[in-house]
Amino acid sequence: MWQVVDLGGAGHRLRERAEINDVAAVRSPDGRLYVLLERQGLVYGPWARDLVLDEVDEDHANVSVVVVGTVPRCARTGALDDAACIAIGEQAAENPGRVFSLDPPATEEERVLSELIVELLPIRRLSMTDSLPMVGADSLVLAELSAALTVRFGVSLNAMTLFEADNVRELAAAVFGGALNKRDDVAG
Incomplete structure (x- = not known):
């Protein structure tokens, strides 16, 4: 009831x-x-x-x-x-x-991506169901995120691809394709 x-x-x-x-x-x-x-x-x-x-x-x-x-x-x-x-x-x-x-990260990929996004935005908490525009990611932040993904993980995605993801969970799947857990060179 x-x-x-x-x-x-x-x-x-x-x-x-x-x-x-x-x-x-x-x-x-x-x-x-x-x-x-x-x-x-x-x-x-x-x-x-x-x-x-x-x-x-x-x-x-x-x-x-x-x-x-x-x-x-x-x-x-x-x-x-x-x-x-x-x-x-x-x-x-x-x-x-x-x-x-507040939907917490369910995978290592989601955890790593959400930590990176929180570093770039003035937010304290990020839900895996949040969209990047909803949490204040503009074109400059998306360009920074794209560059950070390339530097840290060797993943190259343009800012528009990042913007089009419906939420952080979907973005993590697109960015890592499940590969992060298999990589030995990524520190947790």
Whole structure:
């Protein structure tokens, strides 16, 4: 059964941030925490996920952030509209493409590539389901990443190929083709 969750101090700290207007949370029957985040300005996706993960005391792999236009509240009382919050959580569970979760690297290739990307971008966490444009990779960063891949791994891909990957997991498969685990010259 879905239920609304009080984030306590974490919710208060998130609401105090200039980038966030309001926040609510629901827990799914399988225990996943969906944090509904009403943002202000241009904070979205991975940055919103980082703000939430910095505050909530949960296993980060079990938290998903859903950026919403408005956290649903009852017009008369201002209290959370539990049914509407739960409905948003249920929709998010059915459409994970609109949810920002932290999906850790599953292979050595993904780990190495994500560490390299984090070195080049001003982000702290990278999910394997993040796309490079979503995390702020512009043409200059993609050119730097392409050069770094060539220097470190002898892999030559142009910036457009990097840009076209749907997510980091797909990019790792394209870059390494499963070859990294077989290479003796790559330090872990």
